[in-house]
Structures are given as structure tokens and as C-alpha cells.
Amino acid sequence: MNDRDRRWSLAAAISSIAVFGVGIGIGGPLLSLMLEGRGTDSSITGLNAGAGFAGVLIGPLLMPPLVSRFGFRNFLLAALPLSLILFLLLKPFDNVGAWFVLRFFGGLSGSSIFAASEAWISQLVGDKKRGRIMGIYTASLSAGFATGPAILTQTGVVGWPPFIACAIIEIVAMLPLLFVPAGSGHAALSGSHPVAMIRRMKSVVALVVLFAMYEGSTIALLPVWGERSGLSVVSAASLISAVFVGAILLQVPIGFFSDLAGRTMTIRVCAVIGVAGAILLPFLADDRLPLLIAVAIWGGFTTGIYPVALATVGDRFRGADLLNANAGLVIAYGTGALFGPIVGGAAMDAWNPHGITVMLAAMFVAVLIMSSWRRGAALRLPAGSSPTPQ
Numbered sequence: 001m002n003d004r005d006r007r008w009s010l011a012a013a014i015s016s017i018a019v020f021g022v023g024i025g026i027g028g029p030l031l032s033l034m035l036e037g038r039g040t041d042s043s044i045t046g047l048n049a050g051a052g053f054a055g056v057l058i059g060p061l062l063m064p065p066l067v068s069r070f071g072f073r074n075f076l077l078a079a080l081p082l083s084l085i086l087f088l089l090l091k092p093f094d095n096v097g098a099w100f101v102l103r104f105f106g107g108l109s110g111s112s113i114f115a116a117s118e119a120w121i122s123q124l125v126g127d128k129k130r131g132r133i134m135g136i137y138t139a140s141l142s143a144g145f146a147t148g149p150a151i152l153t154q155t156g157v158v159g160w161p162p163f164i165a166c167a168i169i170e171i172v173a174m175l176p177l178l179f180v181p182a183g184s185g186h187a188a189l190s191g192s193h194p195v196a197m198i199r200r201m202k203s204v205v206a207l208v209v210l211f212a213m214y215e216g217s218t219i220a221l222l223p224v225w226g227e228r229s230g231l232s233v234v235s236a237a238s239l240i241s242a243v244f245v246g247a248i249l250l251q252v253p254i255g256f257f258s259d260l261a262g263r264t265m266t267i268r269v270c271a272v273i274g275v276a277g278a279i280l281l282p283f284l285a286d287d288r289l290p291l292l293i294a295v296a297i298w299g300g301f302t303t304g305i306y307p308v309a310l311a312t313v314g315d316r317f318r319g320a321d322l323l324n325a326n327a328g329l330v331i332a333y334g335t336g337a338l339f340g341p342i343v344g345g346a347a348m349d350a351w352n353p354h355g356i357t358v359m360l361a362a363m364f365v366a367v368l369i370m371s372s373w374r375r376g377a378a379l380r381l382p383a384g385s386s387p388t389p390q
Helices: 003-037 042-056 059-070 072-088 096-124 127-155 161-178 194-200 202-228 233-261 263-284 288-303 305-316 319-350 355-379
Strands: none
Touching: 003 042, 003 072, 003 096, 003 127, 003 161, 042 059, 042 096, 042 319, 059 072, 059 096, 059 194, 059 319, 072 096, 072 161, 096 127, 096 305, 096 319, 127 161, 127 233, 127 305, 194 202, 194 319, 202 233, 202 263, 202 288, 202 305, 202 319, 202 355, 233 263, 233 288, 233 305, 263 288, 263 305, 263 355, 288 305, 305 319, 319 355
């Protein structure tokens, strides 16, 4: 692939997944609000959302052989329409039982899209710029997630309009891929299975599980913490917006830093700010503006852990191993995101409302210890895994 095709493929992969993120930003709250409007028990609503995470644990296992056979571009051009169809079927098959099935397969297809996109992006960039490119990817995806709920406020949650809006967005997500050269973006057919790759990168997998637990519990419970701490409903909801603002603004600088100072040092910095921010939040609950600023900075640095983990894996592996490694990371993320809100909710029950902040501080302490153990050797290139230059 020449430099022009490489640059276009990279832009297409990032823009497609960012636009796809807008659709996810619409779909998640839409379905929860629809169930809430019918008086559905909150435990059923949570289990229904959990069906999607069950699919996340399986989809990445099916993705590598398909990408190896058909290439990244062709795989995504098949998986994106499938994801769209599964989402649109939620409207005519409008009952909780059918939604369990459709959301499971939606999680399966969506997770495979993310795993393939992240592996493709990592494959397209060289080691010297991998951190900043992964930062651009994460910032773009965060912008997509943040845009989705804003669109939902315009379409409402009744009838077809939100589904049509999501359909249009996901069709737009496919367009950049149509201009990628058809023969580009293949991975080797051989390589370790994703489960084997998880064993080969246990520390990075543990890092991603902890990050996903943080992200899942924060999105689900930070507004609840805010309201119980005395904030208005609007102010409590704005805490998530602040997290996204920080994630959008700080990912590229964090990526630059990781390229210059190293992945392990960057993880340590993010973990230290993660601990400090979690400890600080209860003391700022009565001061809205300082709280929002602190949450934005905290959310930006804590979100930086994931793209640095992706860059670490990109530094280590190539070809099919990279593809399977990214599949393993998505499985790790799905596991953490599934259990994070459960653990966070239990922490809030144990100490209302600040148990969630204690749990988050403890998690970032664990990340810091992990990255500092033997001077961060666990996050470096393992023996016998020397990659070839890109």
C-alpha cells in the first residue's frame, strides 16, 4: 500500500468508527428510556442491556478469521449493515424477549466492528506515531458517543424518528470505506487464537478490564452520585458530558506524551490523576463549576489509559497476532464494562453515595501498582515478540 492509500485508509477507519459511535450514543439511552417509559422494572432494563455485553464476549472471537479471509474493508462493509439491520429490527419486534436476542447479536456485531477497526488502525500506523493516532481515534469516538444523546433530544424516543436518525448515521459511517482500495487491509491467516493472545498479554488485559470497569461504572453511576451528593438532575447529568469533553480534548496530547515518554510512564501519570480525581470529587460536590472542570480533567486522563493500552499492543504484535490481540482486548473491555456497574452499585450501597469514588480510587491504585511493578516490565514487549518495523 502506498502512502496515499495508507493515509486514506486510516482516515476512513477512524471516521467510520467515530460516526458508528454516534449511532451507539443514540441506541443505548434510547432503548433504556423506552423501557423506562413503559414502567419496566430497572433490573429487567439492566439485564436487557447486559445481553449486548454477552455478545461482546463472543463477537471478537468470530472476527479474526473473517478479516483474514476478506480484509478489514470488506469485513466492515458487511458488519456495519448487519449492525444497522439488527438495530432497526428492534422497532417492529418491540418486546423485551425479542430485544434480548437482538441486543445479543447487536453486541456481537458491534464488538467485532470495534476489534477490527482498532486492529486496522494500529496496523496502518508506525510505532513512532501510534500513541497520537490512537489518541485521535479515541477522541473521535468520544465525540461520537457524546453527539448521540444530543441528537436523541431532538428526535425524541417515540416512534420511528430516532431509529431513522440512527439508520442515516450508520449509512454515513459506511461511506468512507467505499473509497478505500478494495485489495488493502488484509491480515495474515495464521496466528494465535484471541484466548491465547490474552494469556500472552495478561497485564495489558488486566489494565483494560480495570479501565472498562471504571468507564462502565462512571457512565452508569456518576450522575447518581451527583444527584445523591446534592446536585440538581441537570447538573448531575452534565458530569458525563464533562467526562466526554475531557476525553475529546486530552487524548491527542496524551498520545503525543506516550510516543515521547513511553507507554508505561503515560499509564502511571493517568493512574495518579485517576486516584487524585476520585479522592477529590466528594470535596467538590458543593461547587458546580470547579467540579465540572475537575471531572473534565479527570475524565480526559483516565480515558487516556485505553488508547495507550491499544498502542502498547500495536507496539508488540503484527499481522494476525495483532488482529487476535485486539479481539482479546475487546473481550476484556466487555468483561469489565459488564461487571463495573455491578461492583460500583455495591460500593454505593455500602457507603452512600461516596462508595463509588472509593472504588474508583482503589482501581486506579491497582493500575498504578501494575504499571510500576518491576519498573513497568509487565507492560513492555515480552521476550521473543520482537515486531518488525512498519
